[in-house]
Amino acid sequence: MGLKYLQDVVTLKLNVDKCIGCGLCVQVCPHNVFAIKEGKANILDKNSCMECGACSKNCPVSAIDVKSGVG
Amino acid sequence: MDEGCKHYWVDGFIDTPIGKIRRINTSLIARDKIDGYMVRWGINRYSFTVSPGLYAVGNPDDTAPVLVTANYKLTFDILRKELYNQNLWVIVLDTKGINVWCAAGKGTFGTNELSNRINRLQLDKVVSHRTIIVPQLGAPGVAGHEVTKNTGFKIVYGPVRAADIREFLDNGLKTTPEMREVKFSCRDRLILTPMEMIPSLKYLVIIFVLLFVLNLINPRGFDFLNTVKVSIINFIPYLGAFLIGTLFVPLLLPYIPFRSFAMKGLTLGAIWTMIYIKINGVFLFPDSQLVIAGNTLLLLSISTYLALNFTGSSTYTSLSGTLKETIVTVPIAALASIVGIGLLVASKILNFG
Structure with a gap:
């Protein structure tokens, strides 16, 4: 798409130790920020995150933290 | 059930263990298109709603899939026109006439509304399976695991765009990365x-x-x-x-x-x-x-x-x-x-x- 917003402002944080690799974050993210690698979630493209909060809301082990809101 | 509220796009009823369920016509008529165009200009914006509840598409039975959507008429029309020749159930949540993504952001398309709606409708008497399909853009408001705890129904997130629902259903409820990505075209x-x-x-x-x-x-x-x-x-x-x-x-x-x-x-x-x-x-x-x-x-x-x-x-x-x-x-x-x-x-x- 080529549309990128301001860099290095996003509050998204992933606690890899808590992550169980269920992949729900991958399924709900509208900008393909996550991928599962070796059984754990990875943040591939943090700057594409729009802080919608879908990942943290659906993470069953509360491994994702993001200050979400409508921007 | 709210039978008193007559919508012109309801074309019949389906008998179920919880009573008669309204059946949706999946063809949009000129009125839908004109109303949809006007609402893009803000005309009639705050009364462009659908009454919340359970609807049928085609002739669904107890094994038919269950979709969830918002009660903004524009959202509802974009969904129903993609459902021709399908047999399934649609739950319309009360999002106060707001689309799925914005309502999810505000929490009205959310865990509580979805859980309460499923339980109040007694969806478990309508379908024998325990899976409901929620649009992916509802995910900022819905904690899938909590809905499962509240209702016994498992949440599967469907595609971002209604146009991909047919393929999603044919794929055995799997989204592709393409279906999951939000775009912002001209x-x-x-x-x-x-x-x-x-x-x-x-x-x-x-x-x-x-x-x-x-x-x-x-x-x-x-x-x-x-x-x-x-x-x-x-x-x-x-x-x-x-x-x-x-x-x-x-x-x-x-x-x-x-x-x-x-x-x-x-x-x-x-x-x-x-x-x-x-x-x-x-x-x-x-x-x-x-x-x-x-x-x-x-x-x-x-x-x-x-x-x-x-x-x-x-x-x-x-x-x-x-x-x-x-x-x-x-x-x-x-x-x-x-x-x-x-x-x-x-x-x-x-x-x-």
């Missing part, structure tokens, strides 16, 4: 522009009144018709700045340099303002440095501020980023506008001196 941006323009018309009215009042105060005496004429022509550069912020920045978004929306607005605004300065006299402004400086500040402020507003409609801006540019932009634009108006007034006062 067409997506264009259909949003009326609702950028209409709520911002108030700024144009304020500007016109300001120009009119300044033109009324004329050392050569009072001339109403001439004042109207001069004010309308004075107004053209402002109409341009307005269209930059509400139409051209949204349309040209990927092609304008800078990531910040305010900077995109300032960029196009600066080009337009330079054109204005070159031909100041064409717009019947006096040949005055004060007037040119005043108009410049106002034109730049308007195009910048209105472009920044479009972050609220975009599909990729983060709250942190929007806050960052708003905190910087709004005070500067406000101050520049006040100084700009001050310069126009000062020039008028000097004219009398």
Whole structure:
């Protein structure tokens, strides 16, 4: 798409130790920020995150933290 | 069940263990399209709703899939027209007439509404399976694991776009990365522009009144018709700045340099303002440095501020980023506008001196 917003402002944080690799974050993210690698979630493209909060809301082990809101 | 509420797009009833369920016609008629077009301009926006509850599509049985959607009629129409020849159930949540994504952001398309709706409907008596399909853009409001705890139903997230539902169902309820990605095409941006323009018309009215009042105060005496004429022509550069912020920045978004929306607005605004300065006299402004400086500040402020507003409609801006540019932009634009108006007034006062 080529549309990128301001860099290095996003509050998204992933606690890899808590992550169980269920992949729900991958399924709900509208900008393909996550991928599962070796059984754990990875943040591939943090700057594409729009802080919608879908990942943290659906993470069953509360491994994702993001200050979400409508921007 | 709410049988008293008659919707023209209900074309029959299906008998179920919980009573008669309304069946949806999946063909849109002219009225749906006209109403949908008008609502894009804000006409009838807050009564464009569907009554919440359970609906049938085709002839679903107890094994048919269950979809969930919002009770904004525009959302509902975009969904139902993709459901032709399908047999399934649709739960419409009460999102107060707001679309899925925005309602999820506000929490009305959320865990509580979905859990309560499933339990109150007694969905477990309608279907024998325990899976419901929630649109992916509902995920910011819905915690799937909590809905499962509350209702016994497992949540599967479906595609972003209703147009992909058929393929999703055929794929055994699997989304592809393509189905999960939110885009922001030229067409997506264009259909949003009326609702950028209409709520911002108030700024144009304020500007016109300001120009009119300044033109009324004329050392050569009072001339109403001439004042109207001069004010309308004075107004053209402002109409341009307005269209930059509400139409051209949204349309040209990927092609304008800078990531910040305010900077995109300032960029196009600066080009337009330079054109204005070159031909100041064409717009019947006096040949005055004060007037040119005043108009410049106002034109730049308007195009910048209105472009920044479009972050609220975009599909990729983060709250942190929007806050960052708003905190910087709004005070500067406000101050520049006040100084700009001050310069126009000062020039008028000097004219009398």
